[in-house]
Amino acid sequence: MSIGNSPEDDHPSDDRLAQHRPAPDGPAQERPADDRPSIGHVLRQARIDAGLSVDEISTSTRVRVPIVQAIEQDDFSRCGGDVYARGHIRTLARAVGVDPAPLLAQYDEGRGGRPPAPTPAAPLFEAERIRSDPRRPNWTAAMVAAIVAVIGFVAYTAFSGDDGDGGRQQVAEDTPPASGKPAPKPSAPKPADPKPDPSDSAIAGVPRDKVTVKVDATDGRSWISAKDHNGRLLFDGLLQQGESKTFQDKQKIDLVLGDAGAIQLFVNGKQVENEFEPGQVERLTYTKGDPEVG
Structure with missing residues (x-):
């Protein structure tokens, strides 16, 4: 005969523990999400x-x-x-x-179950920035080479023009033309029309052989990034509410919109209807045959 609790009293049996367990079909067993x-x-x-x-x-x-x-x-x-x-x-x-x-x-x-909190645009510059191609050409060297070529062409034209005028004058003095009429002066070459830079006014008369995209931050500010068909970065930054940007390329324009719900798009002179939600990130591509969502 022992005094005090028996070992069995210190360690409840499995039957006693089972009394305190929740039923198999109770709330504790319902874990559909897991x-x-x-x-x-x-x-x-x-x-x-x-x-x-x-x-x-x-x-x-x-x-x-x-x-x-x-x-x-x-x-x-x-x-x-x-x-x-x-x-x-x-x-x-x-x-x-x-x-x-x-x-x-x-x-x-x-x-x-909380709705997503507004996220500042700054992290998007690291997480969603369109990375430029590491193998893209050295544009600085190309521009220097082009300038040198233009200077050389102008110098050559100037010297050639002086020699040509002197030669024509000598011929006129020694042997006048048979018709007695002075030789017509050569007309100066007509300078090529400069290519218009994409601007906000370009949307009014978009060329058919190019794609023109206007991004208008009508409902708020949004980070945007744009590239041409060669992968060259045209713009990468924050567009404040009320501001707009217009991009133009001969083949296509690639866009990333950080807050697509704040943006209104015009592609090749036509407004693009969209149902973007506020804070929604969208990647779009437009070509000469659009408007349609890329």
């Missing part, structure tokens, strides 16, 4: 099923390879904020043929 595959897993599996590589997705969406890889690993810290993370998820989902709405809802649920 059973869903992660956002990164869905996007990665859809890309693999579509037979696309990370480099191909990056090229088609203009989302840089490190950001694509990070999102497929459910790391959204490189996106520059919730607004841009949602924009990347929407863009990648469309590229691999997945409905972005459930993924965006899952992303918001993972952050307490």
Whole structure:
């Protein structure tokens, strides 16, 4: 006979513990969100099923390879904020043929269901900047070479013109023309018309052999970036509300809009109707045959 509690009293039996466990179908067992595959897993599996590589997705969406890889690993810290993370998820989902709405809802649920807070434009310059081609030509050297060629041509023309005038004068003095009429003076070459630079007035009479895109920040400010068909950066910066930019190229214009909901577009003289949301990041391409969303 022992005094005090027995060892069995210090350690409750499995039956006693079972009395305190929640029922299998109780609230503690309902975890439907945890059973869903992660956002990164869905996007990665859809890309693999579509037979696309990370480099191909990056090229088609203009989302840089490190950001694509990070999102497929459910790391959204490189996106520059919730607004841009949602924009990347929407863009990648469309590229691999997945409905972005459930993924965006899952992303918001993972952050307490709160709507994305406004994100300053500064992080976008690092996360979404259109990178210039590292192999692009040395424009400074090309401009210097062109200036030297123009100076040489002008000098050659000047000396040749003096010699030609002297020769014609000598001929006129020694052997006058048979007709008795003075030889006609050569007409000066007509200077070529300078090419008009793209400006806000260019939208009024856009040429048919080029593509002209006007970006108007009517509903707020937005960061924008624009490139021509050679990948040359035309503009990269913040467009304040009420400001506008016009870009022109002979083949195409590539755009990235940091806040597409604040932008109104005019392509080849026609207004482009869009349903962009505030804070939505959009990548667009326009050609001579547009307007249509690129």
